[in-house]
Amino acid sequence: MKTAAPKITTTRLKAGMTGWLFISIAVIMIAAFYFYPMIQALILSFKTGTGSNLSFNGIDNYKRLFTDKMFITAVKNTFIYLIFQVPLMVILALFISVLLNDKNLKFKGFFRTAIFLPCITSLVAYSVVFKYLFSSDGLVNSLLLNLHVIGTPIQWITDPFWAKVTIIIAITWRWTGYNMIFYLSGLQNIDNSIYEAARIDGASPIRQFFSITVPLLKPIILFTSITSTIGTLQLFDEIMNITKGGPGNATSSISQYIYNLSFKYSSDFGYAATVSYSIVIMIIILSIIQFKVAGEKK
């Protein structure tokens, strides 16, 4: 007995070592390229100055956030996108995925591909296309004019209200297909016998949708709404390429403000890092709320 115990420990240790050896490269890489920059950015967020002339200034940067009008406008805009775009997209994706899951539908593959295609196009390319579609003499305006929906061209990009609408349309177009794929795979995992039983009990398709489909897809709905929330909080490309945050600051987003602070203004990297960490904090809070609302225990 006395000799057996250390033997086990050595074997265990050996096994443990081999395990560590296997993951060591990944661990080192993750530490070097994820954790190290994250910690550096956190340290940076307590510094102030331009370019490489940085000095510590305590929590001044964090205090500044609350009085910074441009930051507040950017947060407001981002939340407007969030409030309208995330539910819109989730519902639309759910609706489309249920339609496309219909067994009797023909050319299913074609429709699925068509709706998924937007999210594999280049962000910049689609933004530029949207900018031209929605310019004052662009395709959308001429179409609406010809259909007599509107009398004068809508200033999609230069009007504060319509510019926000344009951004919401653009991101919805791009990301709905992405979420749809998750719902489709979720739907295919729901056993068809549940629906059969429901039909036998006389449940209408709408009742089936709300009483079977939605509850069973709840984890996926939660997942897509959290990823969409994170994506929206990090919104950058569309704003940068379609409106540049304008007119005024009407469409600016938090990420775009970080870019401006770093590169457009006077290279205030310390404060830019502070704004980045404010996004981290917001994402954590919103995710917790969403978990709570969805009633997930984990």
Added chain:
Amino acid sequence: MKKMTFLLLIASLILLSACSSNSEKVATTTDSGKKEITVWAWDPNFNIAALKLAKDRYVAKHPDVTVNIVEYAQNDIVQKMNAGLNSGSTKGLPNVVLIEDYRAQNFLQAYPDSFHDMSSTIKASDFADYKIGPTSYNGKQYGVPFDSGVMGLYVRTDYLEQAGYKVADLTNIDWDKFIEIGKAVKQKTGKEMLTQDPNDLGLIRGMIQAAGSWYLKEDGKTPNLAGNPALKEALLTYKSLFDANIVKMNADWSQFLAAFNSGAVASVPTGNWITPSIKAEASQSGKWAVVPFPKLKNIPESVNASSLGGSSWYVLNSDGQDTAADFLKETFGTDPELYQDMLSKIGIVGSLNAASSGKAYDVEDPYFGGDKVYKKFAEWTKQVPKVNYGLHTYAIEDIMTVEIQNYLNGKDVDAVLKDAQGQAEAQLK
């Protein structure tokens, strides 16, 4: 096995510390004798075209030197330079870079020691006076002034004639007269007088520099918005343009170009760097003329000359800096012949005083009705008032864009300036 763990630990530590090491600062003075230099610039029709001419002339005299010209968008250059200089390593950065004058002080002050002192290589007094402020810091001359950015008012003579005006009627005018003519043009031809992007306040920048004023005070740091008579007058003028209904809106650069290339607007008040883009539309040859930039009516200091978005060359402190400095010295720094070449081939007016006359300036350009437009630009370059752009031009401009939207929607002009001042003071500590 213990050894193995130990080695792994050491290896990971080395890897991590290598990442955090900041000691890779490049030696600042020695030239390793490398005879290859890289230059970054934007705008293929203007800066890159000028660089190619300079390169050909330089390489002909120095066959041992290779000059690589790389074209990037201006924003990309700003990003790459910031990222590179911040990392403390000049690897991947060019030897010579073009920087817009509005941003120059930002680079010079944020990254001291990163730029090569050109004080002994070129003579600052050889260049237009207003270019020296942005390109020097702490009494040292860092930049080689290049694009003068001198502004002019490009006008469509055919539209003006339809409205009953001649080019002389627009020469040396103030903005009130411009608006009056604009209304007549709109009435007679249905064309707008000019095009504006609500996110780009270039026109206001041009107006206030013409009056010898800027968003910041002389120190380049204190916001000078509330109680700045030139800025107030510029805002009043800007709103009158919109109220007169003579502005066609555009949302970006390509729509800006399209506005005049398609013949939708009757004038373009902007920097002379637009000449190649105006001339790009061959069908409009002979229909354009250039007159001095209008001045502000109620500001006595205001002149009919201004500058917009000029830029200058800078050498980075890194291997090959001596070759790079020599390249700039022999080309843009001293060579009037090169400037003649640039003018006759591309239409570029630089800011080297010695190059402001010569045969090329006497050439009559048929595109502009046979006018000697380059001679005009060269003369205006001498009249541009000197202002200090300081550190925060674009930060203030973002504050101003929002407030100007409010102003156009009916907010009082003094309140607009006061609020902008408050915001700028809070933000630019």
